[in-house]
Amino acid sequence: MKKILACFALLMLGGCFDNDADVASRNLSQAADNFEIVRRIVFYNGVTNDYMLSITGRCSIGSGTSAKSITVTCKRGDGRYLKHILGLSDNVTYFVEQMQDAKVDVDYYRVSFKPSTILPDLRMQEGK
Numbered sequence: 001m002k003k004i005l006a007c008f009a010l011l012m013l014g015g016c017f018d019n020d021a022d023v024a025s026r027n028l029s030q031a032a033d034n035f036e037i038v039r040r041i042v043f044y045n046g047v048t049n050d051y052m053l054s055i056t057g058r059c060s061i062g063s064g065t066s067a068k069s070i071t072v073t074c075k076r077g078d079g080r081y082l083k084h085i086l087g088l089s090d091n092v093t094y095f096v097e098q099m100q101d102a103k104v105d106v107d108y109y110r111v112s113f114k115p116s117t118i119l120p121d122l123r124m125q126e127g128k
Contacts, residue, residue: 020106027104033060035075038099047091055084061096070094 018026031037035058043053055072062071064085072084088094 024104024106027106028098028102031102031104032098035060037102040097040099041072041094042097043086043092043094045092052092053086056099 028037032039038057039059039061040054040056041059041061042051044050045052055074057074057076059072059074062073064070064087068088070086070088072086074082074084076082086094
């Protein structure tokens with residue numbers, strides 16, 4: 001609990017000097033990471049000028065296991081999730097397009113408290 005309060009205090013203190021665009025951008029990113037915003041992620045080959053792959057849906061972008069990869073985690077309509085790990089190269093890049101507008105507050109930071117991520121989900125297996 002002390003860690004949570006310390007993180008919250010740092011967020012509030014660090015955010016005192018942000019402008020409206022920074023707050024809106026952070027809140028939009030958090031909404032997208034909570035699968036509330038539909039995005040389209042397009043992978044583009046700069047040599048051939050072709051689109052290689054397009055992913056559309058309620059997706060979150062994350063850093064991959066290396067500097068040349070990213071992860072795309074998407075929530076399906078049935079409450080299931082898909083994770084894609086995509087490699088990048090000198091010729092391949094990507095862009096992310098937000099497909100719809102979203103209402104976010106520029107006066108307040110958005111804080112998502114999810115007790116399920118703090119409290120572990122313990123699963124016991126019966127011995128053989």
